[in-house]
Amino acid sequence: MRFISIDIGGTPWVARLDDDGLLPIATVTEFWGDAAGWMKRAETATGDALSHGECQEIPFVPASARVFCIGLNYRAHAAEGGFTPPEYPTIFGRWTASLSVSGVAVPLPLGEKGLDWEAEVAAYVGTNVFDADEAEAAASVFGYSTFNDLTARRAQKLTAQWTLGKNADKSGPAGPLVTADEVGSLEDGLQVRTRVNGTEVQNGNTRDLIFSIPNIISLISSTLTLHPGDVIVSGTPEGVGYVRTPPWYLGEGDTVEVEIERLGTLVTPIGGPSAREGA
CATH class of the missing domain: 3.90.850.10 (Fumarylacetoacetase-like, C-terminal domain)
Structure with missing residues (x-):
């Protein structure tokens, strides 16, 4: 599975990267609070995908990362x-x-x-x-x-x-x-x-x-x-x-x-x- 981080309304989100677009999964803070759990949820998550053109990609890590x-x-x-x-x-x-x-x-x-x-x-x-x-x-x-x-x-x-x-x-x-x-x-x-x-x-x-x-x-x-x-x-x-x-x-x-x-x-x-x- 592939993930990127995108800006949604000024908040960093993690999105699943699919062939047909990006599916937001959780905020970056939420995701890294339980990465394994969010990965399992992402495996079956559904919804309206966003296109690359309407998203600004940002670094995947939380601001606190070393x-x-x-x-x-x-x-x-x-x-x-x-x-x-x-x-x-x-x-x-x-x-x-x-x-x-x-x-x-x-x-x-x-x-x-x-x-x-x-x-x-x-x-x-x-x-x-x-x-x-x-x-x-x-x-x-x-x-x-x-x-x-x-x-x-x-x-x-x-x-x-x-x-x-x-x-x-x-x-x-x-x-x-x-x-x-x-x-x-x-x-x-x-x-x-x-x-x-x-x-x-x-x-x-x-x-x-x-x-x-x-x-x-x-x-x-x-x-x-x-x-x-x-x-x-x-x-x-x-x-x-x-x-x-x-x-x-x-x-x-x-x-x-x-x-x-x-x-x-x-x-x-x-x-x-x-x-x-x-x-």
């Missing part, structure tokens, strides 16, 4: 940057204010040569999780989506902490959520591809992940409680722009697509200063 991103989590990506695979996952945070959805233009940050692409699988936590072992952590995953961890490399490298370069306006677009029962385990392998203006620049597979989603959730939950709607963004495969000779960055007018097996395709245009409006 977004935990993982750096250097594909063996080939760590190698292309000259890094030794870390002993523990490199975890940094994104704020929900940086999130966006497919089709929304991302403005170039001031002082940057451009943005770098990072195709990733995002996992959504469906229950409260504290001090979980890996089996419990795996069971806590409600679903997955495409994600593009668009990065302002100049800002990222100003300090040892990556926060600034990973939170540019609208720089975290995500696709529809696909429930975990339809996706299966990332360890079984999902193909992850990125295209810039139609040219393939990344082609990896989640079998190359260093740290699995259950491993990451288990580690995080040993320190803090994860809540429904929290997100784990699992890392990117090799092929990013900054390691190329010469470096290749996304500029105004470019379009970047992230295509992930079983999850779909996320399309993001890169805009100029006017794309910052409403950020």
